Amino acid sequence: MKTFLLVASLLFASPLAAETINVADHGIVPGKDVTYEVNRLVESVRGRDEITLVFPKGQYDFHPENAIEAYRAVANHDNGLKRMAFPLFDCQNLTIDGSGSTFMFHGRLIPFTIERCQNTKIMNLTIDWVRSFHAELTVVESDPSGKTFVVETDIEKYPYTIKGGEVLFQRYGQDDPIGSNMVFDPETRSPIYDTKRYSINGAQARVTALGEKRFRFDKGVKNSPPVGSVLVVYGVHPTSRLCHAIQITNSKDLSIENVTIHDAGGMGLIVERTENITLDQLVVTSNDERIVATRADATHFIGCKGKIQIENCLFEHMLDDGVNVHGAYVKVERYLGDREFLCEISHFQQWGLTFAEPGDRVALLSRETILPFVEATVQSVKVLNSHRFVMKLDAVPEELPEGPLSVENLTWYPDLVMRNNIIRENRARGVLVTTKGKVLIEDNYFSSQMHGILIEGDNNKWYESGAVGDVTIRHNVFHNVGFEGGAKYPLLAAPLLTSGQRMGEGQYHRNIRFVDNTIESFNGLIVQAKSVSGLVIENNEVKFSPDYPAGDSFPAIDLNYCDDVSIRGNQVDGFGRKLDVKVSADTTNVIMEANPGFQTE
Incomplete structure (x- = not known):
């Protein structure tokens, strides 16, 4: 009898330990800023197993003033201090279930940051911002011969100021110039055919106010876009990729199901050094009031392993790619001897990347032909700063090839x-x-x-x-x-x-x-x-x-x-x-x- 009870307790321990928490019981309800309460609730369940946080359906608003802040290195984005609505660190078997809710963000705030988590699921919710990270300007007059045109915009959605012939768009505490821009077709909700013909040189453009909602572009205009088209402007580096919607890093066995992302000041989803992730019914699309969705890629994966599974998803209207899966080439600055290499992260938007750890298999390659010439195992990595590290390998050829070298991680x-x-x-x-x-x-x-x-x-x-x-x-x-x-x-x-x-x-x-x-x-x-x-x-x-x-x-x-x-x-x-x-x-x-x-x- 004792043996039977022991076996039964082992079989049923995990389901009995699971806990579902209604967030309303913790003061998280629609109609107010819930950022502080969500931060506290997330912290309280850290380290606990089999937790599901359920948000009864509604609109939940998040503001940056009371959010937890930390310096974050985010691949293919602009690094810096990030305030986080859901700072999910070191969680096991955690589910966030929005029950069809909308999570509305009111500033420079990161919706989901997921790090060192396992078996974590985000499901049944929509992410959006009250004010977008780009501006949409409808062309109402066009003079192809004079290379000028007039636009009209909603100053409440896309506030701006004009001074000294320059237009600056107000985006959450910063004034953005025109920067990158592209003309869209409102009928197809996609870039207009041969849209590069209509790109504007923002540094040369002169802008003249024509009333409360209209202004004229001249100078820096390659070709005047057709009347009815929409000029989308979205800023410059280093402030144009600050607010991704979801970041996942150093995690394992993640899933995102039935989630919609309407906007982000960066990518919809960025995943780094993570093993196994499933996307099912992830939708990245603009809302009914905008043509454009995210500022950058819908989804992006760098230095991952295991299996990435993407099924039944819709990615449309974003200002960059749908899916990008890749590793990283890292420069070898010089060979230090004794199987040690001084390496530098090659791209500025990969600074802070965890490139390798002991036990990883890597390849050395010629930077001239980008073909590998030897494989080895990493014995140690000493990080000097966000740009450089020293990596020691288990074996190195007696003679290295002439010319510049790079290294790639074969394990990830x-x-x-x-x-x-x-x-x-x-x-x-x-x-x-x-x-x-x-x-x-x-x-x-x-x-x-x-x-x-x-x-x-x-x-x-x-x-x-x-x-x-x-x-x-x-x-x-x-x-x-x-x-x-x-x-x-x-x-x-x-x-x-x-x-x-x-x-x-x-x-x-x-x-x-x-x-x-x-x-x-x-x-x-x-x-x-x-x-x-x-x-x-x-x-x-x-x-x-x-x-x-x-x-x-x-x-x-x-x-x-x-x-x-x-x-x-x-x-x-x-x-x-x-x-x-x-x-x-x-x-x-x-x-x-x-x-x-x-x-x-």
Whole structure:
């Protein structure tokens, strides 16, 4: 009998220990600033297991005045002091259930900061701000010959001042100049076709007030945008990426379910050095009163491992990419001897990044060819400051190559599964993926202004690492991808090289399969690839779309320095011409057959 009771207690201990807390019992109710009470409640459950915080449905308001503050290094954002609504640190098996509530933010405040947490879930809530981190200006007059135009805006939503010919937008304690800007089409809620034609040089622009809600732009105007279009302006570094919606770092087994993000002064979700995360029904979109959603990417993952699973999500109207998964290339400043390297974080928006820890496997590579030459295990890491650290390896070649070196972390690369998602009507790309893990992208819908899927890797600009080795892209729809104009492809797979870098011996990327996709295209572009070994482009259907001008003519398939390529069974419908396949002289072992509607240049 005692044995039975003991076994029963062990079997049922975990469920009996679970606790659901109604936040209303702690003074957290709609209609007032609840930041202080939420901070206190979160602190009180830290260290406890199996806790669910339930917010009865309503609008909960958060203000920065009583929020906990800490200096935070946030990848691809501007580091600094951050005030936090939900500072979730060292939590186990914690669930935040919004019950369909809206969490409304009233200042420079970070909704969710999640660090050193395991089995944490955020679900059933909407994140928004009362005032956005960008401004939307409707064009009401346009003079193309004079290169001037007049805009009208809601001064309550987007307050501004004009002085000395300059317009400054008031955003939570700072006055932002025009900075980055882009013209959107209010009908499609996406960037206007060939929107780069209408970009403004904010430093040169002269602004003249024309009453309470209107002002004129002249000077610095490349081309006057059409009447009815919307000019979106969103500031400059270092103050344009201050308020992401959710940051997750140094955590494991996270999930975000049925969450909507309407705005953020940065990315919707930024994830660093985390193992296993699932996104299900995460929506990043603008609210009914705005065209644009987040200031930057919908989601971004750097230096993660395990599995990233993204299913049933909608990412639209953001001012950057839908999904970006990558590692980091770190510069080797110099070899110190005794297997020690002085290293520097390469990009300013990665300063403070945890690059490696003892036990991690890393690769040393030439910064000139961005190809690795040796692998080793990290024995120790001594952080000097947010920019530099000293790393000791277990083994180093007797002679190191001439020229500058870099290092990448091989341990922290994730698998990626993307299924049944929609990414559309945004600036930039649908997906960027550079990871050595296994990648499956299937049954998604892409309609982005630039490339649909970009498999890059660069050691010169953003320093986003990860030559791929196993990528399958199948059963997706690519609709009017590349309406920025120019050579923008549903799939671009190529490392980004500077003029001082070159191809090494052997290809950078390997084993990419682009099969059974539907491409609804105004320009007939499909795949551009450079330095890829093992490229399969098969059984894709390319259908003509009349929605945008065809623009300049580029090869439908463009191959450079590739090897072992199969192009089979692809079909063309409605173009009235054959689509070109261009193969460079240094591309080898190409099989091309049964592709009606294609021709080789």
